[in-house]
Amino acid sequence: MGGVIMNQLNHRQANARIQVLNPDGSPAAGRTVSIDQVSHQFLFGCGAFDAVELMRTQDDRKRTFLQERMEKWLKLFNYGTLPFYWGRYEPEEGKTVYPETMAAARWLRERGVQVKGHPLCWHTACAPWLMQYSNDEILRRQLERIHRDVSAFKDVIGLWDVINEVVIMPVFDKYDNAITRICRELGRVPLVKAVFAAAKETDPDAVLLINDFNTSKAYEHLIEDLLEAEVPISAIGIQSHQHQGYWGLEKLYNVLERFSRFGLPIHFTENTLISGDIMPAHIVDLNDWQVEEWPSTPEGEDRQAREISEMYSVLFSHPQVEAITTWDFNDGCWLKAPSGFVHQDNSEKPSYHALNQLIHGDWETHETLTADSSGYVSFTGFKGGYTVRTDAGSAGFTLEKDLHQQLTLND
């Protein structure tokens, strides 16, 4: 199947024919024109939980350390996921971590990063204080919580994982929790419909995702039922935590094929590829794998870099994929896994450089052209934001589709 990765990237690119005009309005005839892509339309994402920690910490050394980490993060990514786990976001009823979360969202937005909130409804990491209420009250509070948070963050958060892991939700039996209770009583489709309606009503422009680690037929069937019920799903979220080994091309193509048939955008929302020993296959719930240490190894780091390059290349080639989010930026987060682009001390791993080479090398357009006698330049570039520069000045434009326009430079 390897031959299928053939840089089929036409859908990521567009043609531009631009008449460049000097600041005085005359054509930039014969001038050397530098064309530089400065941002991407595609969402290259990563968990950005440390942005919240950066806003929260009062420790100078920790702040400096996290600042350094987030600077490396910002060099790679244009899209960040912030935590909204109800139990952590509102540990006591009415007492939220809104201020640091909002500060983090603003901080990212000011740096050109789009932000997704994760998740608005989930049975895991849920608020324990909800369990004192009747199911009616739990649902009422769940919808109220969605209204409150989507509304408060409307100016800075444009995407939400509205509901997480619905396939297992009503049959989840590890421990009692408020959300499994209401999902069991209402059923999956009515609950998903209710939470999506609450989010949509509050921010009609937001991109609303359903998200699951289950990539079986069961998730396909659920999506069918939800679309049948007219749930306003903007994009299908696919988790791909590969602690037990890289999916490989066969599974990847299979998942893409099965979930693309709905005609909706696909987001890879939680991707993990590790640079150490892989977790034994007999572990069913990844959370059951509790280790003291999970070291990164030199061979593991080379493998991780290769797998990341391959997987991102496949996904970037698929026309329906609009976003890929790697879950952990650094090692030692979830399950202590060596799952990051940087080690715990922020030093870069081969995967950091490999992904940087793709995003800001192979998939980014930089051209030096000579304008013709009427000031025209033509090029094919990856979709995103651009600057155009000559000795006389510069200007910016956005390449979203084939484009034919005049552009007057500012001096």
Add this chain to the structure above:
Amino acid sequence: MGGVIMNQLNHRQANARIQVLNPDGSPAAGRTVSIDQVSHQFLFGCGAFDAVELMRTQDDRKRTFLQERMEKWLKLFNYGTLPFYWGRYEPEEGKTVYPETMAAARWLRERGVQVKGHPLCWHTACAPWLMQYSNDEILRRQLERIHRDVSAFKDVIGLWDVINEVVIMPVFDKYDNAITRICRELGRVPLVKAVFAAAKETDPDAVLLINDFNTSKAYEHLIEDLLEAEVPISAIGIQSHQHQGYWGLEKLYNVLERFSRFGLPIHFTENTLISGDIMPAHIVDLNDWQVEEWPSTPEGEDRQAREISEMYSVLFSHPQVEAITTWDFNDGCWLKAPSGFVHQDNSEKPSYHALNQLIHGDWETHETLTADSSGYVSFTGFKGGYTVRTDAGSAGFTLEKDLHQQLTLND
């Protein structure tokens, strides 16, 4: 004594002789030159607690309302006081409201506002959880708290009320509290020395204030003892809550005379003049005046505007005064008093316009001049930041003292 207010403002002004050069370096000979003051060296301050509330609230309507309020605030002031009352800042040991306080400080700084933290040590509004500890432990935690907070805010907060109301501190007997305990054991001077040392060590560049409502001989004596003990006081803070009626010129000049003899800058840190009935004189502790409602009246609003104009004029005329902070921006805050520049609904009171006329009218320099044949303009202006503009371009400069310089405009 009224005759003494004679706009003796030479110390607030400086002379500028500027040779204005066109972008190409030639003198702007004969050009019309607009000189506009855009900021003040003097600190025109106000309580900015609502900036923290703005960062904290998750309610859309409240956010819009507070945003509108802070926009009016920003039109008048360049200096804001943020709350650091230990009991509110750290309601449970280790759980602080750092995120929203930092977000508010950054928000103000980004808008050109200097920020003061108030206070680092005070017996009132102190943390109740401190009382479980021995005096040694209380002191240790007090100093640690100063290190932690001054360090965390070093980049955004340049001034601190290090210790508040020391005159009454060891004899304060309304209720038991941790700070009165340690002040009683150590004595005033050693405690003040210790807290100033902790602040100075953490941020040697910060402006460190002592602050008191007591303006009697007792405060003078305390300051003498502190200076004798080489406590690094940067400025003397004077509170002037005038709920029981305007001090009047006699008291004002008397306080200025007695506290200027130390040769230190004087900050009026907490000024209140109300626009309603005044509190009866028999009330000794202002906090004992508990009313259901304290209305603002038309006559009261006119009186407040006159008193504010007079008091600010006297203080601005005094060479040692560097800052005046009005405590409440809006009515209905402390003691529910009608003490603001705006009503509770954000509508402006006469005092708002009166103070605006002083700060951004009488005490702000705007000139339209004609450059001489060598491009020179000369003027006398209030100290602060300026822009210079001609048809050919503009540039900025700061007027801190008499100035003779060339300035090349940017186009």
